[in-house]
Amino acid sequence: MADLHRHRARVLAAGAALALLAPLAACGSDEDGGTPVLNLYQFPVENFQTVVDRCNQEAAGKYRIVYQVLPRQADDQRVQMVRRLAANDDSMDILGMDVTWTQEFASADWIKEFTGADKTEVENGTLPGPLASAQYDGKLYAAPNNTNVQLLWYRKDLVPTPPTTWDEMIQQAQQLKQQGKNPYQILTMGAQYEGLVVLFNSLVASAGGHVVSDDGKKAVMDAGTVKALEVMKKLATSGVTSASFSNAIEDDVRLAFQSGGGAFQVNWPYVYASMQGDAPDLLKNVAWARYPGIDANTPSVTTIGGSNMAVSAYSKHPDLAFAAIRCLRGPDSQEYLAVNAGQAPSIERVYDRPDMLKAYPMKAALLDELKNAAPRPRTPAYQNLSTVVAAQLSPPSQIDPERTAADLRKSIQDAIDSKGVLP
Structure with missing residues (x-):
């Protein structure tokens, strides 16, 4: 997930290959004649066991959730899940998924649809962007557990007024340099x-462009994508990026x-919580603003991150798994993890709770962006698409907007059609 609620960068082919060799975690199993066990497979989340313990207490013996901690890297997580799901493993009950996996898992019939009261519960108050990430083919297949969008962070002692566009930001940086x-x-x-794919997708969305068709079956790469590539090229060759820009991931930045x-x-x-602990003096001179746009007259659109929870199609206790998800991603759980694990809530009303102001002083800007955030290209072949897009956009300084757009159109279509790319 480049989403990265708490910085979980992708390791593409290498990480996935290593994960194939890793032993699978031990599973909790139903006690003879006792409480049904629900195995929850999810990435590591600070203080998440506290949420699990509270939900188990509230279940009062109806079920017992066991938190099976997956590796930290998103691709490693996906490979372990896919391997088990492809084998119809019935020891998996609840899946903590990257937002980009919903369509892939749903199209493979690996996760169950949310219907009736379970669907209503998820839809009630969930922000539109996160909710869209949980849908496939007009149906709901997951429950948004948390969400995320990027913001612009700037030195207010150097930049009194934050830029609203990438062009303006580049110009301000060049003026500082001069x-x-x-x-x-x-x-x-x-x-x-x-x-890098997230950067590209946010610029495309801000320019009103499309990478793939609405049904996820055709590469589009329209004028908006060309404009996005022009901005990326301008940024990379502006003389105001860091020397390590083409190698930088979240934590480097x-x-x-x-x-x-x-x-x-x-x-x-x-990054705000990090500065609170590691650079409190600098934080006094740091402010935040909406993600930069392409056009000063059009609000920016940024790529949504976060994670979703789904019920495995092979779970022996699907009804109990749906019930457990209500607690695991409910308002109280989301508030606790926002304050204690840095995970932005997907339920809008949680932002109004008193504890959120201290944990998320930037919540107004965050909510503003979340209300019109963009999903990543919605296709079951997203993993393939992401791999080829990242490869063709690297390094950004070598982008030739028209040619790169044409090359990407072909490569993305091949990725959608599963030609020449390892899933």
Whole structure:
């Protein structure tokens, strides 16, 4: 997930290959004649066991959730899940999924549809962007557990008024450089991995473009995508990015900014908590704003991150799994994890709770973006698509907008058709 609620960068082919060799976690099993066990497979989340313990207490013996902790890297997580699901493994009950996996898993009939009261419960108050990430083919297949969007972080002692567009930000950074002021750099993710795809997708969405058709079956790459590529090329060759831009992932950007290496940072909200602990003096001079747009007259659109919970199609206790998800991703759980694990809630009303103001002082900007955030290209072949897009956009300085768009159109169509790319 380049979403990365708490910085979980992708490791593409290499990480996936290693995961194939990793032993599978031991599973909880039903006690003879006792309480049914629900195995929850999810990435590591700080303090999540506390949520599991509370939900088990509230279940009062109806079920017992066992938290099976997956590896930290998103691709490693996916490979372990896919391997088990492809084998019809009935020891999996609840799946903690990256938002990009919903369509893939639903199209493979690996997860159950939310219907009736379960569907109503999820839809009630969930922000539109996260909810869209849980849908496939007009049906609901998952429950958004948390969400995320990137913000613009800037040095207010250097930049009194934040830029509203990428062009304006580049211009401001160049002016700082010309004036001999330091830092002046724009810091964001440019390495060949999911973070680069997120940057591209946000720029495409901000330009009103489309990478794939609405049904996810055809590569589009329209004028909006060409405009996005022009902005990426301009940024990479502007002379105001860091020397490590083409190799930078989220934590590289975070560390560089909080070490005083940039005037601007485009990154996820977790950087605020990091600065609170590691750079409190710098934080006094840092402010945040909406993600930069393409056109000053059109609000920006940024890519949504986060995770969803789904019920395995092979679970022996699907009804209990749906019930457990109500608790695991309910308002109280989301508030607790927002405050204690840095996970932004997907339920809008949670942002109104008193504890959220201290944990998320940027919540107004976050909510503003979340209300019109863009999903990543919605296709069951997203993993293939992400791999080829990251490869062809790296390094960003070598982008030739028209030619790159044409090359991407062909490569993305091949990825959708599963030609020449390992899933």
